[in-house]
Amino acid sequence: MKDFKRKNLFKKVGIFLLSLFLLNGSDLLKNEPIICPKSYNCLTTYISPGTILLARELDLSVIWHSRPQHFDKIILLTDKSGKFIEIKIDKNVYYYKAIWNGREVLLSRFYLDTSKKLRTLSNKTVQLYDEPSPSAKTVMIIPKNIPLEVIENTHPLTQNSGYVKVNYNDKVGWVKRISLSDDEFDIRFHQMNLENLASPYTFYAKENDFKVELNIIGRGFVVSDCKIGGVECSASSRMGKSSFGMPEEAVYFDLSVNGGQSHVCEIRRVDFVGELQRLIQEDITEEELDPFINCSLNDGESEEEKSDELE
Numbered sequence: 442m443k444d445f446k447r448k449n450l451f452k453k454v455g456i457f458l459l460s461l462f463l464l465n466g467s468d469l470l471k472n473e474p475i476i477c478p479k480s481y482n483c484l485t486t487y488i489s490p491g492t493i494l495l496a497r498e499l500d501l502s503v504i505w506h507s508r509p510q511h512f513d514k515i516i517l518l519t520d521k522s523g524k525f526i527e528i529k530i531d532k533n534v535y536y537y538k539a540i541w542n543g544r545e546v547l548l549s550r551f552y553l554d555t556s557k558k559l560r561t562l563s564n565k566t567v568q569l570y571d572e573p574s575p576s577a578k579t580v581m582i583i584p585k586n587i588p589l590e591v592i593e594n595t596h597p598l599t600q601n602s603g604y605v606k607v608n609y610n611d612k613v614g615w616v617k618r619i620s621l622s623d624d625e626f627d628i629r630f631h632q633m634n635l636e637n638l639a640s641p642y643t644f645y646a647k648e649n650d651f652k653v654e655l656n657i658i659g660r661g662f663v664v665s666d667c668k669i670g671g672v673e674c675s676a677s678s679r680m681g682k683s684s685f686g687m688p689e690e691a692v693y694f695d696l697s698v699n700g701g702q703s704h705v706c707e708i709r710r711v712d713f714v715g716e717l718q719r720l721i722q723e724d725i726t727e728e729e730l731d732p733f734i735n736c737s738l739n740d741g742e743s744e745e746e747k748s749d750e751l752e
Contacts, residue, residue: 481518487597516540558625565620573604635690646734703739
């Protein structure tokens with residue numbers, strides 16, 4: 442069993458290192474200005490914050506001297522029909538071919554602003570323009586609370602400036618970034634802080650790796666019932682920032698069992714909002730609110746080390 446885990450770990454590390462090499466890119470266009478190759482069409486976007494995980498405790502100097510950073514401009518390559526050029530990295534894993542700093546690179550779509558959906562806001566007149574310019578002509582008006590996929594953007598989305606290219610009812614055009622929300626969820630949640638979002642509800646969060654079960658009262662994030670592996674635990678909560686994904690609010694739960702390991706669990710704002718979105722769509726009831734929760738050992742001991750000690 443241990444050999445299988447080690448082989449699986451080596452495979453994951455191998456894929457990770459290959460991805461880093463591909464991310465560094467070839468020198469195909471080195472020291473050249475970013476120009477769309479004649480055989481392609483090109484779209485402009487940016488690296489989203491919180492999407493590239495930094496390698497820790499690995500000396501990568503032999504692999505690269507620089508790499509894409511958050512908010513870097515990326516030119517995505519498509520064929521003449523608009524289809525992205527994708528390269529297979531692993532089973533069911535494909536990366537986009539792109540240009541970054543004059544280099545041809547491969548990037549996961551999940552690193553990019555173009556992986557996002559945003560909604561039209563109710564307090565704005567959302568006009569679809571024929572080009573990203575103050576002198577552009579209005580193509581049509583888009584109603585409020587409509588989710589739109591990002592095709593291209595003139596500025597990083599988090600800057601809340603410039604224009605975003607979208608498709609609405611088969612009409613492709615540009616909308617002002619300030620007329621859109623920050624995510625794909627209903628605009629009633631737009632810019633509402635996490636404590637106010639959760640306050641009216643009770644949540645049941647379950648994590649499988651450590652078998653954590655929490656019954657959470659939204660007002661104050663009070664844990665009314667706490668179990669780890671079926672054993673009762675004590676819990677306290679604190680507000681903070683997310684440790685992974687997009688930078689955002691998160692609530693942390695510090696858990697402990699008498700004579701046992703302590704754990705820390707995290708639920709991000711997006712995890713709560715995702716469940717509330719399902720609720721207003723009537724996909725679930727209030728009794729079924731079950732946000733994603735991420736837990737780990739509080740003392741830094743890995744799950745594998747803990748397993749070895751028990752054997």
